[in-house]
Amino acid sequence: MNDEFAMNPERVRRTQDTFSIGDLAREFDVTTRTIRFYEDQGLITPERRGQTRIYKQKDRVRLKLILRGKRLGFTLAETRTLFDMYDRDGSSVNQLQTMLTLIEDKKAALRQQLEDIKVVLHELSAVENGCRTELATKTSRSAN
Amino acid sequence: MNDEFAMNPERVRRTQDTFSIGDLAREFDVTTRTIRFYEDQGLITPERRGQTRIYKQKDRVRLKLILRGKRLGFTLAETRTLFDMYDRDGSSVNQLQTMLTLIEDKKAALRQQLEDIKVVLHELSAVENGCRTELATKTSRSAN
DNA sequence: CATGAAGTTTACGTTAACGTAAAGTGCGAT
DNA sequence: ATCGCACTTTACGTTAACGTAAACTTCATG
Numbered sequence: 001m002n003d004e005f006a007m008n009p010e011r012v013r014r015t016q017d018t019f020s021i022g023d024l025a026r027e028f029d030v031t032t033r034t035i036r037f038y039e040d041q042g043l044i045t046p047e048r049r050g051q052t053r054i055y056k057q058k059d060r061v062r063l064k065l066i067l068r069g070k071r072l073g074f075t076l077a078e079t080r081t082l083f084d085m086y087d088r089d090g091s092s093v094n095q096l097q098t099m100l101t102l103i104e105d106k107k108a109a110l111r112q113q114l115e116d117i118k119v120v121l122h123e124l125s126a127v128e129n130g131c132r133t134e135l136a137t138k139t140s141r142s143a144n
Numbered sequence: 145m146n147d148e149f150a151m152n153p154e155r156v157r158r159t160q161d162t163f164s165i166g167d168l169a170r171e172f173d174v175t176t177r178t179i180r181f182y183e184d185q186g187l188i189t190p191e192r193r194g195q196t197r198i199y200k201q202k203d204r205v206r207l208k209l210i211l212r213g214k215r216l217g218f219t220l221a222e223t224r225t226l227f228d229m230y231d232r233d234g235s236s237v238n239q240l241q242t243m244l245t246l247i248e249d250k251k252a253a254l255r256q257q258l259e260d261i262k263v264v265l266h267e268l269s270a271v272e273n274g275c276r277t278e279l280a281t282k283t284s285r286s287a288n
Numbered sequence: 289c290a291t292g293a294a295g296t297t298t299a300c301g302t303t304a305a306c307g308t309a310a311a312g313t314g315c316g317a318t
Numbered sequence: 319a320t321c322g323c324a325c326t327t328t329a330c331g332t333t334a335a336c337g338t339a340a341a342c343t344t345c346a347t348g
Contacts, residue, residue, distance in 0.1 A: 034336065073264060076334080104272075107269075124247050
């Protein structure tokens with residue numbers, strides 16, 4: 001009914017199959033420097049056409065995963081470990097278990113952080129009350 | 145009744161009035177390097193007897209305050225600002241208000257962090273569930 | 289053909305709070 | 319006199335994830 005949803009590959013290009021570094025930078029709102037850095041760290045390995053990097057869907061997905069991992073608190077090294085496992089054995093049970101372990105660790109660390117923050121918030125409130133009290137004293141003294 | 149609680153200054157020394165850098169390091173469980181670093185940053189200014197640093201109660205209190213500030217998420221620079229204000233005007237209302245502002249900022253940041261952590265914890269749980277589901281699939285397949 | 293946008297490499301800079309190594313001084317005790 | 323320990327200074331190293339600058343190439347377009 002709507003041409004926008006036609007699946008005919010001759011008439012509608014739903015997905016690009018290659019991307020420039022700039023394309024990805026714009027799409028994911030990161031700098032090209034960042035993307036090259038990820039390559040440096042062995043997280044992405046785009047093809048080359050001469051000097052120029054050619055990114056394919058696989059690379060795009062990886063970038064998305066890296067960014068997602070970051071949001072979840074994974075270091076680049078951790079994400080790379082996961083990628084490496086996937087590369088060595090795409091359907092590894094081991095890999096999934098490693099991921100689960102990693103997730104558990106992160107969750108434990110975050111729960112600890114959460115507790116710490118709560119404690120510090122209370123301490124800050126205590127100090128705040130102390131300040132207000134002292135401030136009131138000084139203000140009333142100067143008002144006398 | 146107990147000599148340990150006698151207040152006669154001739155017989156019982158309740159408080160030291162000077163400390164070596166090692167004394168303080170031990171008491172607060174920091175390295176001497178740390179204490180010298182604080183001095184470098186202008187947070188403490190002990191006297192000298194030749195080369196040797198002589199710390200007095202004032203310095204000890206400051207160190208305690210620095211460490212407390214750290215626990216509360218204050219940077220050394222922020223703590224220094226507070227100290228500077230105190231040094232210029234020991235009973236400054238302004239100084240208390242600065243402190244209150246700082247505290248409010250920290251609290252706001254922490255509350256934000258708290259929310260972020262909660263979100264990430266949920267996201268992690270979601271990914272975790274995804275992993276478990278996939279793992280179950282693979283396991284059952286290999287069991288068949 | 290010149291220009292400008294986008295791409296490339298190399299490599300040092302950033303932030304915070306120290307760690308660590310190197311090399312020397314001071315002093316009480318043996 | 320010589321240990322040995324505590325103390326001193328100076329200055330580079332650490333961590334993570336890029337930022338930034340310099341200097342160059344490639345390509346499409348006017």
